[in-house]
Amino acid sequence: MVKSCCAVGCTARFRKGSGLSFYRFPDDTTLERLWKAALSRKDWEPTPHSYVCSHHFVTGRRSFDPTHPDYVPTIFSNSTPFAQEKIAKSMDRYNNVQERRGKREESMKRRVAASALMVLTHLEDDVEEVYDETCTSVACQTELTMKDINIVSMCERFSI
Incomplete structure (x- = not known):
């Protein structure tokens, strides 16, 4: 069966290589x-x-x-020309929102990466102190706050 468009007034039919989807x-x-x-x-x-x-x-x-x-x-x-203009404006609005969303996400990634670096440095210092004090202990305790835990989870989310 030949593919053809079901829109009223449209005569488009599938032709290989036409670029029409x-x-x-x-x-x-x-x-x-x-x-x-x-x-x-x-x-x-x-x-x-x-x-x-x-x-x-x-x-x-x-x-x-x-x-x-x-x-x-x-x-x-x-x-109508009014409807076509409205469609063009909605496409512009969508592109602007996507651009702002991308910038916001990049900013968030940078802030998370900076915070993660601070948390990881803090964790390394804690682990070294615990290791120095109790070389025989397998478990160690850190002073992670909920904020630190959230930062680490954000790192996982953004694959940092």
Whole structure:
């Protein structure tokens, strides 16, 4: 069976090497309802052979991130210029948020790495003191605070 787009007015069909992608309807019922609403087809139910082509996504491909504008197809031939402008703005907003999130995460990594270095230095000093005092003891006790433990767990989270 030939893949063709089920959007109203779209005549896109699969051709090898065309660079056009086709996406099946999602298995998630809530997301499927959103896709059906976006297509605006009355009394229509998608089948396992129903596809939406990449022309209907802002970036040209589907996203699995619910905050991304391409989580649901949005570009259609019957879209108004106002709707298309709104879609472009939502893509800009998404990119700005992702950029800020990346900067925030980098800053967090740097702070965690600096704190981890301090904690590890503190731990090494404690272990040396305990080893010097009790060479025969296998167990040792440190003065780790909850803050130190959280820093160590953050190091594991960021693979530092």
